Each structure stands twice: as structure tokens, then as C-alpha cells.
Amino acid sequence: MWNFLNSNLHPKVVCKSPSTDGYEVENLISDEYSKRVRGFIAYPAIKPPVEIEFEFICPVNIDHINLNTVVGSQKCNGIEIYARNEILTHTLICKSVFDKMGIIFCNSRKYSKTNPPEGYNNNYELCFFRSNAFRSFLNASSIKIVIFRTDKSVPCLRSVEVWGIPSKSCSQVTINTITKLATKSLTPNVATISTPMEEFKIPEDFKDDLTCNIMSIPMTLPSGKTVDQSTLEKHIQNETSFGRKPCDPFTGIKFTDHLKPIMNVALKTRIDMFILQNSHRAEISNMGRTIGRASGTRSDHVGNNVKRKHDYSDCNGDLEEAISKVKRSTSFMSFTDDLSIDKNSCVKCKNKLDILYKIPCEHYYCRVCLLLICENSKCSICDISFMKSEVQKCNL
Template identity: 60%
Template sequence: MFNFVDSKLAPKVSCKSPATENYEVDNLISSNSVDRIRGFISYPSIKPPVDVEFVFLCPVNIHYIVLNTTVGNQKCSGIELFAKTEHLDYSSIGKSVYNAAGVIFCNSRKYSKYDSYPNFNTSFQKVFFKSDTFKYFLNATGIKVLIFRTDKSVPCLGSVEVWGIPSKTCSKVTVNTITKLATNRCTEFSPTQTIKTEEFIIPEDFKDDLTYEIMTIPMTLPCGKTIDQSTLEKHLESEKCFGRKPCDPFTGVKFNDSLKPVMNVALKSRIDMFMLQNSHRPELLNTKRILGRAISNSSESDTSRERMSVQCDEGDLEVAIANAKRSANFTIFTSDESNSTINKCGACKTESNFLYKILCNHLFCRSCLLELCQSLVCSICNKSFVKNDVKKCYF
């Protein structure tokens, strides 16, 4: 038997739905093993159904089809399979709703419930083709994989294998050509088979003490444990739902100015270097990356202010910068012209390079601005303003 979606047999694949960057549908038939391991993930805003179409080099007598429907944290749970021939359009040949890592569609004339093909993956669910559709999968020129259900994720496919032999309608020349193309290659990589590779070990201190997954932004808790920032945020949200104040997830001790999570900068540097040096490893291809996210509405802004015990206060940062500039050891590399203008708060006359400008163009420091926001009236010209008019100025 041959895998007719092997890149050596020149299959074609297409999908009308857009894909996530680097997880395009072409990965499923790529000759590059790293691309094949990535698989296909549709764009995050796409909802089922999503169909992926494969076209073969010649008509195929399909024995079984292996669909790995898990890619990292993304997982599908409902698949319907369609096939077409040279003279018949697509028709459903199998359908399954399952709770497994993938699904295998088998020809009941070749296999039974207890008789499976070699190297059968027991973590996949076995399903048989419909008994009245033999004319389709005995002479299939293409198949269509329809993802109609997911497990709280986006539609995805980790890998696809279509095993069979050339159809009886194929000429001897076609069969010989397929045999030469399929046998003239290196040992085929199959994600569903066990492959012996060198042991890859992730250092224990790089893993979250709660989720045991590699961290992106490690936060050290007052108790000494280290967890990822995303894990900490989920814990704080959970505590908020029950009306409790932010606390240590291990000890339950409430956070305050002296007892609060601190970002482990040294550990993050080590993790980033480790990820950079091992970015080619298959084990790290689906590891999450945190790129940051902007606050889009007022409710998110309120939530971020409630996490002040976890994050650095902007006012404290401004004071620290001002104190550093007054130090005798601080060297200024800018010209005198850039520092000739002194910027002061219009209310308290405090010098600062970080001031806020309201609609009437008067400048205020952070503390004075917070007082003005209670009345929304400028203390210098008595003109009214709204919060959306406030702009931060950098000098």
C-alpha cells in the first residue's frame, strides 16, 4: 500500500477558509517534516464547518484513512468524509463524532473490529466506511475532510494519511509510475508512528509549578514557587469571581506591598535563550508565545487596575526615573538644547518628563490629574474636559 497524500506522489490540497500564519493547509502534504508536524489550523475567527480537499495523482482503492485531529491545544471532535470519482461528484462515505486524538476510517472488506492494520494507533477511534458507498472509495480521485465540530477550539488537522493501492481502472503504466515514485524515497515520516529520536529534556525550573508547562513570563510568588503570568491571571480571575482578594494560589496568603508576585527576569532570560536555541525541536513547535495584548475597553482597564498588587505602578516608575536623573552618577547623552525646556505641572509645579495634557493644553502630573478627573474642570482656566481628551506627553 501507498500513502497517496505523500509529497512524492504529487497530491493537491486546498481549503477555502483562511489559515493561521505558519499553519497553512499545504503543511499536510509538505515534503518538509517540520512543516508537516505543524499541521493545519484555521484562522482563530473561523468557525466550523471547514472542509479540506485532497486530489490524488490517480484513482485510488482506499483501504484506510488516518486523521490526526489534534494540534497542540486545538482539537476537533466531529469529522465527515467525502469522496469523488472520475464520473461521480462528492458523496459522504463516513461520519464520526468522537472523543479521541484522531479518527481512522477503514474499509470493512479489509479490516474488522478486531483486525486492524499494522502499527494501528489505539488512541484513535476506528470508524468504517458506509457500506453502500464502495463505488466511491474503490475508485476515489479525491477526498474532502469536513470538520463540523470542535472541542472549544478552532478547526485543525494535525496530519492526514490515505493508504491504499491504485484502482483497477488504472493502466499498468500508471501503476508502475506510482510504484517507482513511492519506493524511490527515504523512510517516510508518519506522525502516527513511533519514531526513535534523541531524548529531549526541558529543565524542571522552566516549567510552571501549577500546570507543569514551559513558562513564557515566570512570576515568583511570595511562597517561593514560580508560575507563568497567564496562570497567575487565571487564578486572580477565579478569586475575583468568588469575591476574594488576590492571594497566593499555594498558601492563600493575601498579596500586599511587601508580599506580591515578582517577575523572575533571570529565569525569563534563560527560558528565552533555551527557546531560541531549540526552536527547531518538534516538541516546542506548539508552545505558546505571549506577544502582549492591548486594553481595548473600560472593563479591561478596570481589571488591570485591580491587579496593581501584581504589576508595577506607573507613578512609582516616574519617581524612580526622576530620582535616577538627579543622581551624580547619571550621564546625559542628549544635547543641552533638548534639556533647556523645563516642563512643570500646572498645579503643583513639579518638574517631570511625563505629564498629561488636557483639552485646554495645560499640563498636569499624574496625581493632580486624578484629582481633576473627579470634577472634570481645569484648575487653571476652569474649562471643562472629558477623560478621553487626556493625552500623555513625553519630553
């Protein structure tokens, strides 16, 4: 018996509803473990029903279907599944509303409450295929999963497994090919589920309450929930496209001057330090480490895009006059190319490394020394202050 949604058996998946970035429906059949564990989350503005269709490599005699329906704080608890046979007709084979973290649909002629499928545990609801749909799930070329109910959240799926054997209509050549593909895929897939994910745990308060991904710029909403700035901006853009005013995605309350998102500076500092201390971890290797946007604009979260402005109010002249005034200031320091600075070694411990971190004053530090000076946010050589977001990683 094989899982026909294993990536080595080349399944296909289609979902017409848009998904949250990083939580695309393709994650459910991905051959990369880091993507597969994320699962699928629909875009925050999407409401049930959401349809996801999986196409198999050949007609399948379905034994049982496992669904994990919890992704972080998101949970769906109403599922129905349709099977399509060679006649290209969809037939409802099972439907259920449940409260547990997942559900298993299985063949009632083979399993029962006292004799569940292998791997069943009490965290999953056990249901059975409809007795009048045997012709459909014993020779299914594809299935369509419909999420028609959620637990006050966004439609989502953590994982989907369709276990079975090739249908009797398949030729022996097809069966042999599937056996070879599935046999090759079983051992690597088990090996990839290793301990690093268990050993390395991201604190829950560092995760976006909507996408469950670690945040770069945490924004606390009027409802008390915290989401990443990019998530909030996408929600605002979506609301604006429908002609609605920006609102809290959890409560629907419109933003005002008194009720609006506020950047959680203390949490941002903790996240930055966490990312810096674990920068060698593959799990967060793609995380951004800077604050702000390269575009030079920001959202004021009340529906307008505002240009970033610099305060030159005490410089009664043009830009050149402002620059001249800054240069004449006693606190201004200028740096030129200094041949005495070794860009291949840490200025503090003098160790030569392949990876160093550069701060705005052009001094290079190793990661250990950088963590030490980050406590005061000042360079130990020239005593110039800097922000953690200004640190640049250099691969020498």
C-alpha cells in the same frame, strides 16, 4: 500500499477557512518534519464546519484513512469525509463522532473490529466506510474532510494519512511512476522521525494556550489562560473588524479596566532564560528574543493603539534640553569606539568565537559568560545594567 498524502507523491490541499500563523493547512502534506508535526489549526474566530480538500496524484483505491485530531489543547471530535471520483461528484463515504485522540476509517470488506488495519491502537476510534459508497472510495481522485464538531476548541488536525493503491483505471506507466516516487519517499520519512524531538521538550506552561506554540510575550487573560501577545492582538483586530469590543477569546467576556490581559513578567523571564540556554536548538532557532515591537506602538488590549511615550516631565524644555540634562547627570556614561575592545573575543574569558552576544554597553560575551552575568543583569566590565531583551546575537 502507499500513503497518498506523502509529499513525494505531490498531493494538493485546499482550505477556504483562514488558519493560525504557523499552523497552515499545508503543514499536513509538507516535506519538512518540523512543519508536519505542527498540524493545522484554524483561526481562533473560525467555528465549525471547516472543509479541507486533498487532491491525489492519480485515482486511488482507498484502503483506510488515519486522522489524528488533537493539536496541543485543541481537539475536534466530529469528522465526515467525502470522496470525489472521475465524474466530479462528492459522495459521503464516512461520518463519526468520537472521544479519542483520532479515528481510522477503513473498508468493512477487508477489516473488522477483530481485524483492524496495521498500526491501529486503542487511542484511535475504528470506523468503517459506508457500504453504499464503494464506487467512490475505490476510485477517488480527491477527498474532502469536514470538521463539523470540536471539543470546545478551534477546528484542527494533527495529521492525515490516506493509505491505498492506484485505482484499476490507472495505466501501468502511472503505477510504475507512483511506485518509484513512493519507494524513494519511504526511507527518508522514517529517518526524519528521530529522537531530538523526544529528547528536547518545551515546558507546557511556555506554550500558547491557543496556538500551542512557545510564547515570546506571555499575556495572562482574565480567564486564567495565557497566550502570546501576537495571538491576542490578532484576535483583537479580528473582533474590531466585526465591530465588536475586544474580549477574552476563551470566555467572550469583554475587557475592562479591571478585567484585562496582564503581561506575565515572571513567566517571560523563565521563557527568555530557556530560549537563551537552548539557543543552539533547531526547534527554537526562529524564536524572537526581544520584547516589544519595532513599530513603536503597542496595543492597550482595550481596543486602542497607543504610542509609546517617554517621560520627560522633569525636563521643562524640548528634546535637546532633555538630552543635555541626561548627559549632565552623574549616572550618565558615554562610550566611544575603543580600539582595545576585541570584537572577536569574549571580554570575560577572552575566547575567540564565531558567535558572540553584544549588550548595550558594546561589550561582547560568549554564551556561557552571558548566562553568568544575566543573573545580575550587569556588565562585569563597566557594571552597567541591561535588560535581557537588549542582548544582540552577533555572527562574526
